[in-house]
Amino acid sequence: MKIIRDPEKISIETGKNKQLKKRIGFVPTMGALHPGHFSLISRARKENDIVAVSIFVNPAQFGKGEDFKKYPRRFKQDIESCRRLGVDLVFLPDRDNMYPEGYSTFVNVDNLSDCLCGASRPGHFRGVATVVAKLLNILHPDALYLGQKDAQQAIIISRMVKDLNFPVKVKVLPTVRQEDGLALSSRNAYLNKQERSVALVLSKALRLAETLIRNGQRNCGRIISRMRQLIEKNRPAKIDYIAIIDPEQLKELRKIEPGCLIALAVKIGKVRLIDNTVIGRV
């Protein structure tokens, strides 16, 4: 496994592999790797000749007052995980490599970036789209692996890849959960014991919505209202948003449709968590 910090050097490395017609799978991460990331890496391992993982806490996607500084950094442990999972290339750039002085270019996916998580985190998805555009140009992978847990991110990246004609296939893999239902997230590390237990309201609210739909409820307002009730019973949970939307344009729906997305963000104390579920047939 090679660990490379310099964008040009890793480009040469992946370029050589492409010239040999090797298929490259790529998993972009901010590190603090957990089994959610592992599932992306394992799938990439199965489907490609070369697996590249980037570990970069991307300053451009953090707003002022957000947790950029305290975001968990465990690079040594992350590198060990990559080695164990059979990764070939770890890209570990530093900030100056990625955003040198005078840096000015940003990619924005209009319409999809200012709602839901984008409403509470202005500029967040601009930072995400920009760094992924850069990483795709640096590594030119054949396949890009993303997690469904960050549903809006996956939708925005897929849109960007299509719109800007990036020659890469986007694969979105299911959310990995702990046994009790909590979606894995590097930010779970911020939760104390009591908050960890309250954090279950996100997945519980989603299961409630699924049950209501299974029992015939189609009115999105009523479903959201029931989810809201469930969450508000649990202090210190504070709802940021609950939305039922179509998965292409992220427009709020009035009635449940096949393929619709139920997404929510809840603050548990100071920790903002997100989760979602895709409704299949109805």
Added chain:
Amino acid sequence: MKIIRDPEKISIETGKNKQLKKRIGFVPTMGALHPGHFSLISRARKENDIVAVSIFVNPAQFGKGEDFKKYPRRFKQDIESCRRLGVDLVFLPDRDNMYPEGYSTFVNVDNLSDCLCGASRPGHFRGVATVVAKLLNILHPDALYLGQKDAQQAIIISRMVKDLNFPVKVKVLPTVRQEDGLALSSRNAYLNKQERSVALVLSKALRLAETLIRNGQRNCGRIISRMRQLIEKNRPAKIDYIAIIDPEQLKELRKIEPGCLIALAVKIGKVRLIDNTVIGRV
């Protein structure tokens, strides 16, 4: 010479050539090709195995009330020019291929895009950066050929290529002029005979600036003032801007520096023309 309209098809074509280690040179154009474009194509022909030219009147770079609809379209003649100059691939997409329904992604080069031409043409450079990002991803050339006549465009594209890590070398070639000094532009076709003669004020003002500098003038304000006087004598010439700037950040300079750019935009009747000169040693 192959003429291809479909982005995926031309990607396959250039991909095959890259696999054979052929070097690809690319000239993006909006058609209405003139000897300025020919010089880019000829240089690309000399320096590469494969030469690709795109012809696409890009709606994203025209503002409301601008000349998108009446922009000269002479595709048949352009294709003949390409054939004569030994082009291998002409990419001739239509609007729906490039901006299908739901299109949402735009590339913006902050700081450089809102001054000079960007001040009179809001969104123009966003459209330019976006279409070039798309074309680079579709054609993945090794070298990109741009004209110095559109100096701000060349600076913005160079910045974007660097910032977003596009694996392409940008080459900016000198402005081609008619014998009397008028910089070639597809928009010159809009000028009537009297306007054509007045249009000479742009290059004349630049030559005046060069002479002043050669004679020791270093004060940018005074140089601009002399250029202004010269232009204002000529009706119907109306100055949009005259600026002396550094060629990286486009900041206005107070004193002439080596490598600085003198750029201007002037409306001759309804036709907006631009020109510029780079000051070498001083």
